[in-house]
Amino acid sequence: xxxxxxxxxxxxxxxxxxxxxxxxxxxxxxxxxxxxxxxxxxxxxxxxxxxxxxxxxxxxxxxxxxxxxxxxxxxxxxxxxxxxxxxxxxxxxxxxxxxxxxxxxxxxxxxxxxxxxxxxxxxxxxxxxxxxxxxxxxxxxxxxxxxxxxxxxxxxxxxxxxxxxxxxxxxxxxxxxxxxxxxxxxxxxxxxxxxxxxxxxxxxxxxxxxxxxxxxxxxxxxxxxxxxxxxxxxxxxxxxxxxxxxxxxxxxxxxxxxxxxxxxxxxxxxxxxxxxxxxxxxxxxxxxxxxxxxxxxxxxxxxxxxxxxxxxxxxxxxxxxxxxxxxxxxxxxxxxxxxxxxxxxxxxxxxxxxxxxxxxxxxxxxxxxxxxxxxxxxxxxxxxxxxxxxxxxxxxxxxxxxxxxxxxxxxxxxxxxxxxxxxxxxxxxxxxxxxxxxxxxxxxxxxxxxxxxxxxxxxxxxxxxxxxxxxxxxxxxxxxxxxxxxxxxxxxxxxxxxxxxxxxxxxxxxxxxxxxxxxxxxxxxxxxxxxxxxxxxxx
Amino acid sequence: xxxxxxxxxxxxxxxxxxxxxxxxxxxxxxxxxxxxxxxxxxxxxxxxxxxxxxxxxxxxxxxxxxxxxxxxxxxxxxxxxxxxxxxxxxxxxxxxxxxxxxxxxxxxxxxxxxx
Numbered sequence: 123x124x125x126x127x128x129x130x131x132x133x134x135x136x137x138x139x140x141x142x143x144x145x146x147x148x149x150x151x152x153x154x155x156x157x158x159x160x161x162x163x164x165x166x167x168x169x170x171x172x173x174x175x176x177x178x179x180x181x182x183x184x185x186x187x188x189x190x191x192x193x194x195x196x197x198x199x200x201x202x203x204x205x206x207x208x209x210x211x212x213x214x215x216x217x218x219x220x221x222x223x224x225x226x227x228x229x230x231x232x233x234x235x236x237x238x239x240x241x242x243x244x245x246x247x248x249x250x251x252x253x254x255x256x257x258x259x260x261x262x263x264x265x266x267x268x269x270x271x272x273x274x275x276x277x278x279x280x281x282x283x284x285x286x287x288x289x290x291x292x293x294x295x296x297x298x299x300x301x302x303x304x305x306x307x308x309x310x311x312x313x314x315x316x317x318x319x320x321x322x323x324x325x326x327x328x329x330x331x332x333x334x335x336x337x338x339x340x341x342x343x344x345x346x347x348x349x350x351x352x353x354x355x356x357x358x359x360x361x362x363x364x365x366x367x368x369x370x371x372x373x374x375x376x377x378x379x380x381x382x383x384x385x386x387x388x389x390x391x392x393x394x395x396x397x398x399x400x401x402x403x404x405x406x407x408x409x410x411x412x413x414x415x416x417x418x419x420x421x422x423x424x425x426x427x428x429x430x431x432x433x434x435x436x437x438x439x440x441x442x443x444x445x446x447x448x449x450x451x452x453x454x455x456x457x458x459x460x461x462x463x464x465x466x467x468x469x470x471x472x473x474x475x476x477x478x479x480x481x482x483x484x485x486x487x488x489x490x491x492x493x494x495x496x497x498x499x500x501x502x503x504x505x506x507x508x509x510x511x512x513x514x515x516x517x518x519x520x521x522x523x524x525x526x527x528x529x530x531x532x533x534x535x536x537x538x539x540x541x542x543x544x545x546x547x548x549x550x551x552x553x554x555x556x557x558x559x560x561x562x563x564x565x566x567x568x569x570x571x572x573x574x575x576x577x578x579x580x581x582x583x584x585x586x587x588x589x590x591x592x593x594x595x596x597x598x599x600x601x602x603x604x605x606x607x608x609x610x611x612x613x614x615x616x617x618x619x620x621x622x623x624x625x626x627x628x629x630x631x632x633x634x635x636x637x638x639x640x641x642x643x644x645x646x647x648x649x650x651x652x653x654x655x656x657x658x659x660x661x
Numbered sequence: 662x663x664x665x666x667x668x669x670x671x672x673x674x675x676x677x678x679x680x681x682x683x684x685x686x687x688x689x690x691x692x693x694x695x696x697x698x699x700x701x702x703x704x705x706x707x708x709x710x711x712x713x714x715x716x717x718x719x720x721x722x723x724x725x726x727x728x729x730x731x732x733x734x735x736x737x738x739x740x741x742x743x744x745x746x747x748x749x750x751x752x753x754x755x756x757x758x759x760x761x762x763x764x765x766x767x768x769x770x771x772x773x774x775x776x
Contacts, residue, residue, distance in 0.1 A: 292681070
């Protein structure tokens, strides 16, 4: 079988299982089985993809055999394959956790098909090599997340959803406008082709405008300062399993797109774009953590920490050195695992006390010692205490910062990490060490059948094991991150892989069939160029 | 024609953002609709406007003889329209449900989940 097929499997598997789940609409049991089977298959296909990418560097699939830049291209490079792997991991953990935590009413209204749809959008966004296709995957992911967020129709969910929907749709409109302008300026939407054309683009002003439009569009999805307000308003409202998958994956799609755009497309004016990114990274870290400190509900605290940690991921991108970018990649790997897990653990505590308010919970270190240990490990990893995964992620980033002599961001990163430790200690002291609040009818969680216990704790234990594993085996992960960073900093390899026939783009001057300076003749020339190139291919 | 369309796009954006800044949820939604129309029209304008030249290559030729309309932006817009239709339909149901559950359409009252 052709190895390129591996690139489309992470999209095809969720799609197929969504379709089958929809056919089994009436049977909840069947939907659950399909969900678990398909997420294991997804994890497997992601592992295969990662193995193949490790062997062949970049896998390219030209969908329908239309050559780039005419058709849609799916590209799996190291970063994409890592992201798909993490998506598979989160999906696997959450689909097991949701077997027992999602109430029947939500299952009846299609919870299981919807998370498959969400994953299809997420994996599609990680794998596509075409900007408009990326927009479509964003929308697939968004519409699934809208429904998952509001499924159940509780007061808080609806209120949070209005902000989530409105701000995300605004960013989609910005993305669409950016696509329109970039097509007008270059006549292509294929990312590799764009990278070639933007490099020699004569008008720097337009490239800067485009960079800013994409920064707004992707920045909103990634929840960077000052565009993050939708996140803390909505992430604590849906059921925990939904929160966890959102927290693990959705903002990271934005971060991934930012990394892709600012390592491949907009690298001509580093002084401007990447300094701005650095400023945004610093402000995101600081505002996020300050927001978290002011909160007193487990999931609200964790939501603000997502914002704060997006700052770390951008820091490496903004510094734009191999070491710093490797730090970003490592941080993303660490963050997705730990953050998903903290939400899952917070969810168990919330189930027990019926509320996530710190005032209403307590005494968990006595009543649930296993949960306490798991939380402690994850929280310390998030704060960056050695020897857990967060320590090495932050160490790599900070070494990158020192190497690049950006001392301000290093100081910000260190202070924010201390404040993260503070707010993790707050949850620890309130939820775990404080005596349990009196006269609180606490529900016993995890009692009952053995199956319920395993479904509830299994994913959490597995994710903690991965966190500890990343910490203890940091060497191979750093090697992987460094290889990823080096690949990202070498866009020529990406372009070469997508466009093996560079003569199509190289011989052709930049088509200026745009509103910027357009004459009908020029427009004609570019349309003809496109047609003749297609023609050449067909013959 | 370009100028006229450019002004229309600007007008749609301005109106959309103005509507989004109002307190009513319904107006927020109208604003979002206008914004997505503005973006679609922007793609249309930016893609280049040619009058009455369909992108069809005559039989026996291998390339178009005259300047033709670029069909790709229109395909993009078509996709975007379908998506924004679906999303707006969802958003309409959402605000209806919100109004039913919370009894208000004033965004200033919808702040229980904020910080």
